[in-house]
Amino acid sequence: MSPLILKLILQSTEQTLEMVLASTAISVLLGLPLALFMIATGPRGLYRLPFAARLIGMIVDAVRAVPFIILLVLLIPVTRFVAGTSLGTEAAIVPLSIAGIPYFARIAEMALREVDSGLIDAVRAMGGTRLTIIRSVLIAEAMPSLVTGVTVTLISMVGASAMAGVIGAGGLGDLAIRYGYQRFNTTVMFGVVVVLIIMVSVMQILGNALARWLKH
Amino acid sequence: MRPILDIQHVTHAFGHHTALHDISFSIKQGEVVGLIGRSGAGKSTLLRCLCALERPQQGHILLDGVDLTTQTERQLVRARRKIGLVFQHFNLLTSRTVAGNIALPLQIAGRPRKDHAKRIAELLALVGLEGFEDKYPSQLSGGQKQRVGIARALAAEPTLLLCDEATSALDPESTNSILALLADINRTLGLTIILITHEMEVVRRFAQRILVLDHGRLVEDGSLLDILRDGQENQTLHKLLADIRPSLPAFIAENLSPSPLTEPHKTIIRLVLSGDSATTPLFSMLYAHYAVKATLLQGGVTTISQRLSGDIILSLEGEHIEQALAFLKTATQSMEVLGYVPSHP
Numbered sequence: 001m002s003p004l005i006l007k008l009i010l011q012s013t014e015q016t017l018e019m020v021l022a023s024t025a026i027s028v029l030l031g032l033p034l035a036l037f038m039i040a041t042g043p044r045g046l047y048r049l050p051f052a053a054r055l056i057g058m059i060v061d062a063v064r065a066v067p068f069i070i071l072l073v074l075l076i077p078v079t080r081f082v083a084g085t086s087l088g089t090e091a092a093i094v095p096l097s098i099a100g101i102p103y104f105a106r107i108a109e110m111a112l113r114e115v116d117s118g119l120i121d122a123v124r125a126m127g128g129t130r131l132t133i134i135r136s137v138l139i140a141e142a143m144p145s146l147v148t149g150v151t152v153t154l155i156s157m158v159g160a161s162a163m164a165g166v167i168g169a170g171g172l173g174d175l176a177i178r179y180g181y182q183r184f185n186t187t188v189m190f191g192v193v194v195v196l197i198i199m200v201s202v203m204q205i206l207g208n209a210l211a212r213w214l215k216h
Numbered sequence: 217m218r219p220i221l222d223i224q225h226v227t228h229a230f231g232h233h234t235a236l237h238d239i240s241f242s243i244k245q246g247e248v249v250g251l252i253g254r255s256g257a258g259k260s261t262l263l264r265c266l267c268a269l270e271r272p273q274q275g276h277i278l279l280d281g282v283d284l285t286t287q288t289e290r291q292l293v294r295a296r297r298k299i300g301l302v303f304q305h306f307n308l309l310t311s312r313t314v315a316g317n318i319a320l321p322l323q324i325a326g327r328p329r330k331d332h333a334k335r336i337a338e339l340l341a342l343v344g345l346e347g348f349e350d351k352y353p354s355q356l357s358g359g360q361k362q363r364v365g366i367a368r369a370l371a372a373e374p375t376l377l378l379c380d381e382a383t384s385a386l387d388p389e390s391t392n393s394i395l396a397l398l399a400d401i402n403r404t405l406g407l408t409i410i411l412i413t414h415e416m417e418v419v420r421r422f423a424q425r426i427l428v429l430d431h432g433r434l435v436e437d438g439s440l441l442d443i444l445r446d447g448q449e450n451q452t453l454h455k456l457l458a459d460i461r462p463s464l465p466a467f468i469a470e471n472l473s474p475s476p477l478t479e480p481h482k483t484i485i486r487l488v489l490s491g492d493s494a495t496t497p498l499f500s501m502l503y504a505h506y507a508v509k510a511t512l513l514q515g516g517v518t519t520i521s522q523r524l525s526g527d528i529i530l531s532l533e534g535e536h537i538e539q540a541l542a543f544l545k546t547a548t549q550s551m552e553v554l555g556y557v558p559s560h561p
Contacts, residue, residue, distance in 0.1 A: 140309065
C-alpha cells in the first residue's frame with residue numbers, strides 16, 4: 001500500500017468519524033426530547049395531548065420514509081442556510097442529523113415505552129412530580145436500552161455518511177466509490193472495507209459493554 | 217378520636233362497569249385492616265382511589281382530615297407523600313441501589329441530602345437488611361426486595377401504609393417473614409396498615425379487622441370470627457374462607473348425604489370455637505352428658521388475631537344426638553351440620 005493511499009484512507013477515516021460523531025450527538029440531543037414528548041403526550045402519558053403526539057409521530061415517519069440519498073439533495077437549501085455552505089464534511093452533518101433525529105427518536109421511544117408502568121405509578125404514588133418521573137424513572141430506567149440505541153444510531157450514521165460524497169463531504173464511502181469502484185483500485189476498496197469493519201465493531205463492542213455495565 | 221382514614225360513600229365506574237358501589241368505612245390510628253376480595257372485586261380501584269392515583273366519581277376520602285377528592289392535582293402530589301405503598305411486584309428502580317431506592321421518597325419530600333444516609337441506615341436496620349446499601353435490586357431475593365420496598369414506603373414517615381398484594385409474589389417462607397415484619401412495624405411504630413389481598417391466609421395472620429369486597433360492594437366489616445360465623449349464609453364469604461378452612465376428607469365427602477339416613481349413621485358437623493370454647497373439654501362433655509362419641513376428622517385450634525380459635529370438622533355418633541347438637545350450638549361460636557354418612561360403609 002503506497003503512502004499516498006494510506007494518507008487518503010486516514011484522511012477519509014477522520015472525515016467519516018467527524019460526520020458520524022457530530023450527527024449522532026445532535027441526533028441524541030434532539031431525538032431524546034422528541035421521544036419523551038411523544039411518550040408524555042401519547043395515550044397513558046403524563047401530559048396527554050393526543051393531537052400533538054400524532055402530529056409529531058407523522059413528521060418523524062415522513063422524514064424516515066425519505067431515502068437518505070434523496071434527503072441529502074432535498075435538504076441542500078436547508079444545509080446552505082444552517083452551515084453557510086452546501087458542500088463539505090461540516091455541511092454533511094446537517095442532513096445526517098436531520099435523518100438521525102427521527103431515527104433515534106423512534107428507538108428512544110421504544111426504549112422508554114419498555115419502562116415498567118408500575119415504576120411510574122410507584123413514583124407518582126410517592127408524590128413525585130412529573131419532572132422527577134421523567135428524570136428518575138423514564139430516562140434512568142431506560143438508560144441501558146438508550147445506550148444500545150445510540151450504538152445502533154452511530155452504526156447507521158456510518159452507513160449513511162458513505163453517501164455524503166454526493167455533496168463533496170469526503171469520507172470512507174466516497175473514497176471507496178471514487179478510487180475503489182470508479183478507478184478499479186482494489187487495494188483502496190479493500191482498505192476502506194477493513195477500516196469500516198473495525199470502526200463498526202469497536203462501536204458495537206464499546207456500546208454493548210457500556211449497556212451491560214449500566215444494567216447492573 | 218378522629219379516624220386516620222374515612223371513606224364516605226365512594227362510588228366509581230369505568231364506562232358502564234361500576235367498580236365501586238357506595239363504599240363507606242373508617243380506620244383508626246394503629247389499626248391493621250385486611251381488605252380482601254377475589255380478583256375483579258374492586259380492590260385495585262379502591263387502592264388507586266386511596267392513594268389518590270384515581271379520583272372517585274362520587275363520595276369522599278378523608279386522609280387525616282384532608283379530603284383527597286376535592287384537592288387539585290398539585291395538592292394531591294403533597295397528599296400522596298403521606299401514604300406509603302408496598303407493591304406486589306416491588307416496583308424498585310433497577311437503575312438505583314438499595315440506598316438510592318430508599319432515598320427517592322426522601323428526595324421527593326425535600327429532606328436535606330446530608331440526612332439521607334442516616335435515615336437509610338435506620339430503615340435498613342428496621343427491615344433487617346443492614347449493610348445492603350450498595351446492592352442493586354437484581355442481586356436480591358424476592359423477600360429481600362420486598363423488605364427494601366417496605367423500607368422505601370416508610371422512608372418519608374407516612375401516616376398510612378398500604379400493602380397491595382405485598383406477599384402474593386413470594387414463597388411461603390418469605391411471606392411469613394414479611395408478615396412478621398409488618399406486624400412488628402405496626403407494634404413498634406404504631407403505624408396504621410391496610411393489607412389488600414385475595415388470600416384469606418394473609419389477613420388471618422394478623423389483621424384485627426377484615427373488610428370484604430365483592431362486586432364493588434363492601435359485604436363484611438368485622439373480625440375473622442364474624443366472617444367465620446357469617447360465612448354459613450354468605451356465598452362470597454364461604455368461597456373466600458375455603459382457602460383457610462379445613463375441608464372434608466375425600467372418603468367422607470363422597471358418601472355424604474344431606475338428610476339423615478334410615479340405617480345407623482354418623483352426623484358430620486363443623487364447629488367454630490373461640491376463646492373459652494376453644495379450651496372447653498367438649499369431647500368428654502359430649503360423652504358424659506349425651507353418650508355421644510365424637511371423632512375429629514379435620515382441623516384444629518390455632519391463633520387468630522392473637523386469640524385462640526378453632527375450626528374443626530367432627531363426626532358424631534350416639535344416642536342423644538339432637539340434644540348434643542343443641543348443646544354445641546350454645547357452647548360454640550358456630551355449629552353447622554354438613555351431612556350424614558353411614559356408620560359402616
